[in-house]
Amino acid sequence: MTTSPLLQYAFFEGEFVPSDQAKVSIATHALQYGTGAFGGIRGYLDNDGRTINIFRLSDHVQRLLHSGRLLRAELPYSADDVCGIITDLVRRNAPRHNVYIRPFIYKASLQLVPRLTGLKDELAVYMIPLDDYLDLSKPVRLMVSSWQRIEDNIIPSRGKVTGGYINSALAKDQAAEAGYDDALMLNEHGEVAEASGANLFIVRNGTLVTSPVTSDILEGITRRSIVEFARDAGIPVEERSIDRSELYIADEAFLCGTGVQIAAVGSIDGRPIGDGQRGPITEKLQDIFFTLVRGGDSPYRHYLTRVPIE
Template sequence: MEQYGQWMWKDGAWIEPTDANTSIMTHAIHYGSGFFEGIRAYHTEEGPAIFRLREHLERLVRSCAYYHVTLPYTVDELEQATMELIERNGFEACYIRPFVFLGTPWQALMPTAETKVHVAISCWPLGEYFNKTVGIRAKVASYRRVSSTMMPMQAKAASNYMNSQLLKGEALRDGFDEAIALDMNGNVSEASVANIFLVKGKTITTPSLDCSVLDGITRQTVMQLAREAGYEIVERHIGRDELYVADEIFLTGTAAEVTSVIEVDHISIGGGIQTVATEMLTRYREAVTGQLPEHRDWITFVKSAVKE
């Protein structure tokens, strides 16, 4: 448990990672009733810089609301707990995981008014999720992305990620790094835990939200940065065949940041060119470390914000 630092925050209290236990009769274990976020803090000369912290926590609240779960803490309280957690653990950079789950008591599928809503936050150092220098190889998965007519795909609900496990597992077993899912209508949706973008000339296209796509915060960020760099951004339905003839493909996500896809289904994409992906990654890392004055409001610096 050393990788998680000395402290975690759970239900308003500071606990050691070895004490982060819960009952096997927890509702979330039996029915998947959990909600989470993935957030990153980056090392800067001004202290750890948390990227778009408030937007992530506000989405956590929305994810819970889809399932009629009310958090017992405000966004302000969760912000403060997150900053103090990083400071207590002494991390200069880390991955942050706020998590909400339904506990006990439970007797059936639906929780009762007495079922406790737990909120926890942990953090740990995180290296590269993908090899961004080389780029990654992907395959179009046989499993489809769950339709938003079945479950709210704008919620980062733990249950949604069983679908992602199937996608990723198939890709890894078949010798690829990542999976690309199609929606129920055969349109390109997203990767297992990342959004997808296709480049053609000066146009960058990404699946529209009605393709079972999570409106990722990194997705929103890269779209804005790309527009500022002079690219046209188009959100629409994308056919599978368009993947193979793109100039470039890249993925975006908190862990993935901006990662180039150089091959799909054994077909080389644009000869392995990563020009736009590299440009977007450079701009993104400038943004997350507070180097873009026009976007300093995206950053929460831990040392300047933690209460004494």
């Protein structure tokens, strides 16, 4: 993953401001208690070099606002308002490279009580340059973490709630320290949930399989797109529980998400997946995805919000 400093402008406390002026107090409630919700949105530089293609902007914004509802956040912005703020921010920054856009809702009050109501809610948005989060030139190596995935009655996994991501951080660190690229987590039933920051698909006998949204996973937008792409391409899809042992006998596996995009998995717990290389179904879905986001000929161009940057 390569990141750079924030792009020049951010949206903060209702205004577009220089990013270095978008600051909160050390006493901010969200900083103390993790009472925030965030989104992750990619903008890809189009093949024409003059346009940023934002992938499924309205879907990302709707999920952000749903995550905010879990925190009982009350904002003066509609979904259309937030989409407009994001596209305006892209135009103001006018990047000539791929970008990652981070909108987030947070409890902005300076208060010590761990609660959700009676607090001020704010929306902020910033941008950074971002190419690959994981190295897509080679299959990634995963391990099954000893850390269990948070479940819905503890911290709702379907929401991108900031405090819940300590769960991901613990698993990610464990994997990195053991020499792996990322971690997979099991849910309370011992079934496969997802990676530290991505959904998982496996392939069994030509069928694409992924855990259902009731398995304590994030309701991934890239995941939803992959299911659509696969079915349209004639690839059977099953959304069902996955046992840990089923990982080891899969023909293919890949991670997907805004950050990782579509990353082929070469091994899990040191066991090769298939022949340890990117499989044909993974390759086909990668081609569909990257052709779309880079502005190529695609039946899914309606998923792009195209922002001119001239």
